[in-house]
Amino acid sequence: MKFFFSSGHGACPGCSLPIAVKNVLYALEGKCFVVNPTGCLEIISSQYDRSAWGVPYIHSVFENAAAVAAGIDAALKALGRKDEGHVVVFAGDGATADIGIGCLSGMFDRNHDVLYICLDNEAYQNTGNQQSGLTPPGSNTTTTPAGKILPGKIGRKKDMVAFALAHKIPYVATASVAYPNDIRRKVKRAVEFEGAKYIQILCPCVTGWGINSNETIKVARLAVETALYPIVEYENGELVRVRKIKERKPVEEYLKIQRRFRHLFKHPKGREIIEELQRIADENAKRFGLDE
Amino acid sequence: MKITLGAVSKPYSALKMKTGDWGTHWPKVDEELCTGCGTCEMFCPDMCIEVVKVGEEEVNGKIKEIKKAKVNYDYCKGCGLCAEVCPANAIKMELKDIYKV
Numbered sequence: 001m002k003f004f005f006s007s008g009h010g011a012c013p014g015c016s017l018p019i020a021v022k023n024v025l026y027a028l029e030g031k032c033f034v035v036n037p038t039g040c041l042e043i044i045s046s047q048y049d050r051s052a053w054g055v056p057y058i059h060s061v062f063e064n065a066a067a068v069a070a071g072i073d074a075a076l077k078a079l080g081r082k083d084e085g086h087v088v089v090f091a092g093d094g095a096t097a098d099i100g101i102g103c104l105s106g107m108f109d110r111n112h113d114v115l116y117i118c119l120d121n122e123a124y125q126n127t128g129n130q131q132s133g134l135t136p137p138g139s140n141t142t143t144t145p146a147g148k149i150l151p152g153k154i155g156r157k158k159d160m161v162a163f164a165l166a167h168k169i170p171y172v173a174t175a176s177v178a179y180p181n182d183i184r185r186k187v188k189r190a191v192e193f194e195g196a197k198y199i200q201i202l203c204p205c206v207t208g209w210g211i212n213s214n215e216t217i218k219v220a221r222l223a224v225e226t227a228l229y230p231i232v233e234y235e236n237g238e239l240v241r242v243r244k245i246k247e248r249k250p251v252e253e254y255l256k257i258q259r260r261f262r263h264l265f266k267h268p269k270g271r272e273i274i275e276e277l278q279r280i281a282d283e284n285a286k287r288f289g290l291d292e
Numbered sequence: 293m294k295i296t297l298g299a300v301s302k303p304y305s306a307l308k309m310k311t312g313d314w315g316t317h318w319p320k321v322d323e324e325l326c327t328g329c330g331t332c333e334m335f336c337p338d339m340c341i342e343v344v345k346v347g348e349e350e351v352n353g354k355i356k357e358i359k360k361a362k363v364n365y366d367y368c369k370g371c372g373l374c375a376e377v378c379p380a381n382a383i384k385m386e387l388k389d390i391y392k393v
């Protein structure tokens with residue numbers, strides 16, 4: 001069992017969560033204690049009597065994954081067992097940006113030695129695509145349905161990287177499942193730091209985003225290539241590395257292959273949202289210097 | 293008396309759920325094209341592709357391992373990601389025999 005995460009889990013065909021998880025566990029060589037709040041990953045990997053995990057695993061409730069991880073870290077310190085492994089949290093975007101944000105802020109504030117990984121699939125996909133704080137504007141979800149008046153979600157995607165940076169934690173990064181080597185390198189780099197670490201990994205969802213099962217990697221790559229999802233890396237609050245884009249693609253290319261955005265191309269307000277998304281992409285490219 | 297609190301699941305006990313019958317397609321690896329780079333192995337969401345050593349060859353006096361991708365059809369859900377990411381286009385998705393009419 002090379003990846004410390006076994007076959008036979010219940011993820012949809014083509015789900016990108018196991019790709020992110022197996023690369024993180026592979027980079028840590030299985031030396032970790034995993035905390036996992038409620039979400040898709042919990043449902044697929046720890047159904048009753050069937051665990052896909054090969055590492056110590058604890059399921060917490062939605063809001064307190066960061067607090068449970070902080071407790072494990074404190075216990076390991078008190079028992080003198082810090083060398084046994086890193087404390088890793090795999091949380092969804094809802095558990096990170098909406099429900100668990102209070103505990104997460106507390107954990108960052110106390111600067112516990114925890115690697116917090118946010119698997120960002122941009123909605124509550126476990127319960128069937130409800131909008132979360134990390135849902136991008138214009139996305140059609142069951143709680144922000146595209147109708148005659150509203151073109152999907154109004155508002156912007158919450159900037160969790162800025163939130164993490166505001167706590168002055170030593171390591172903050174984003175990654176995408178399209179680049180597993182990058183995920184492994186970032187995880188290895190992150191655990192070199194003492195203190196709270198935050199990595200946000202883009203994980204496209206087959207059913208929620210409305211894509212084919214073999215397109216998850218393609219979509220994850222397009223999100224990066226359109227600059228809607230900038231891949232950045234901060235060490236001690238300073239931007240040290242970004243993934244440069246050779247030829248930046250227009251956001252339409254990313255939007256048109258997903259069912260959750262298809263209304264934008266016929267809705268009267270759709271054009272506005274597409275232009276706003278393009279503006280966000282341009283802003284990202286300018287802010288991080290993504291264009292080569 | 294030993295009391296266990298809560299439910300206990302053994303590591304890797306998910307292996308008893310054979311997910312191989314979920315999909316309609318199966319990946320077939322063309323051994324001639326496969327370079328054994330391991331890209332599919334890092335991407336497979338079901339951990340059912342493994343790059344294994346199939347033999348050895350001698351290149352410029354050095355012994356080099358020949359590696360090929362092997363699919364575990366017991367668990368493959370047929371998503372087609374391996375065929376999509378393969379840099380050598382060595383993996384093709386084929387319809388399973390039972391779905392052929």
